Amino acid sequence: MSQELMFYATAFLITVCSVMVVTNRNPVVSAIYLVGDLFLLAAVFASLDAHFVAAIQVLVYAGAIVVLFMFVIMLLNLGPEGKAHLRIPAPELAVLVLTIIGFTTIGTLLLTGQAPGVGGEWSPEAIQTNGGNTFTIAMVLFTKFIWPFEISSILILLAVIAAIVIAKKDKKQVVHD
């Protein structure tokens, strides 16, 4: 019960933080809310006995990626945005209402069912007896999931090349029209 309560508290805080990330006018404050968001997500992972993922979440996302965001914000010297009038036009309001209705429907549909499938082979106890989270993840990642693991390294290489290619200035090429 207390675990459930903690989950709902964390979920509520995550929602609040996410809303603040997109509504705040100061990019630095937004980024700090994002850090809070990612920390709370790590807490959810930890409460699910996924300690390794929780630690990685904090190290990689909260630590490295948001710090990069901060660098970019500071390099671009982004200040707070001017205040726009908060007036939502009718079509967008309709979309918003439909989205909320849709999410509520999906949420209720999901809550009415228990997870029906067979559990995976790695229950928290099985992981404990096997030698802990880190060990188990390493074992599974480099045996059972070796193929997607290798392909995802190409995915990262692709992302790096694509980012460099798009960002670099090419003197020979002129952007026309």
Added chain:
Amino acid sequence: MNVTIPTLTSEFYGASLPVYSLCLGSVVAMLQGVSKRFGSDKAVLAVLLLSLIGALGGVFFGAPSVETSYLSGGYLVGDLGRVGQGLILGIALVVTLMFSATFLRAKFLRGEVTSLFLMVVTGMAVMVASDDIITLFIGLELSSIGLYALVGYINPSRRSQEGAIKYFVLGAFATSLLLFGFALLYVATGTLRLSEMAQILPKLLDHNWVRLGVLFALSGLGFKLGLAPFHLWAPDTYEAAPTGITALMATAVKVMVLVVVVRFFAGSLGAVYEVWLPATTFLAMVSMIVGNVMALVQASVKRMLAYSSVAHSGYMAIALCALGGTSNDFPVAALLYYLIGYSIISLGAFSVLMWLENDQNDNLLIDDLAGLAKKHPWAAFAMAVFMFSFAGMPPTVGFMGKFFVFNAALSNQLYSLVIIGLVGSAISLFYYLRIIVRMYMSEPVRVAVALVPNRSWLVSGILGTAVVANLALGTLLPEHLLKSLVSTSQEVAAKKVKLAPVAKAH
């Protein structure tokens, strides 16, 4: 603990040679991008062709005779995977040759661009040969992210960058839908493997999670296929992208997604037929109507072909609807036949456009084709054959494809779909014939067709092959091809997956 260590046999290396060859090629091409000495366009083209041909060799000679699953479902290759990979690699080869013979040659044959191109093809080859949701998803992303970059980068202009951004934003949204659907299916069934899902799903027929998961996955895949109402990115992106990349998106992406959808629907989700049939029927109907009606009013050829590709996705979705019936062999074979035919026609039509384009005009209007028959009679003839084929006139492959697909639908009593399909084909005649009329019966308004590139023997070879293949598949060989495709689809239906040997260690 028990660790199952995968043993990498020589059989595995043979089977996965396409992927290795493409990866190696993309890394070499990446290095060529920064090398002055080895980065000339000829060297880049050589690496690109070697890598693609090596991969094609792997598809034809390396693949096992029985569908075999390696690395716990990560890599599954058999007849269906082989058809998919072969088709994708063939398309990539034609696109490469067309790029090398037309005005974007210098911009395409740069190391970083060909590296991205090869990685896109790698992603496609991985996706069609996967039995595992994770690998499938990574393959899909590999091809999508590469395409976002290629759309905007090869020939940068405001228009192409706008198209790339649109494709990226909507694509990311569709990806999240797809991932949500996969997550629900995973939670519901407890397995990531498609073949295992097939065994668990019949027990969960009316479970909400399964229903939602299937619908979300279908929306995500429908987006990648350009099925209406998820087609809004297609006209803008098709128009904005360099025409070679448009051809790749119109053909290879459809091949990749449809092979996976066949495996998904005919294999894993066959049991939850009642869930996806109404949704797929809806998508097919809307696509055929929207695609054909919107194509009527387009001025740009590429935009018109984009809407026509939406309509053709709709025709292919008819075959998908026929999948859950009593026998899956014929619908799968009909779908693959349609896909092969559609790829040939599309590649041909886009090749004609690529050949006519130049620096000043890289987005031809239908009016620009006026009088083409007088200036370049053979190109006009080829284009006319492709247009007739798109419209589904005999004796072309387009006619046989539609014939088989409608046949498959009729044997499953999908009458309303067939009626809409026939009405759609009748509408489509108007805009396809308009191009032919323009080419043959108008005087040249603008001479958009002034340039005759020096490598026109290559272009004529490609166009000639496409025309011959088109007519041959439409007249002499349809039964032959269909028969071999039926044997392919029996493999999907029977689901006789042979497991690769694994060694158990401690």
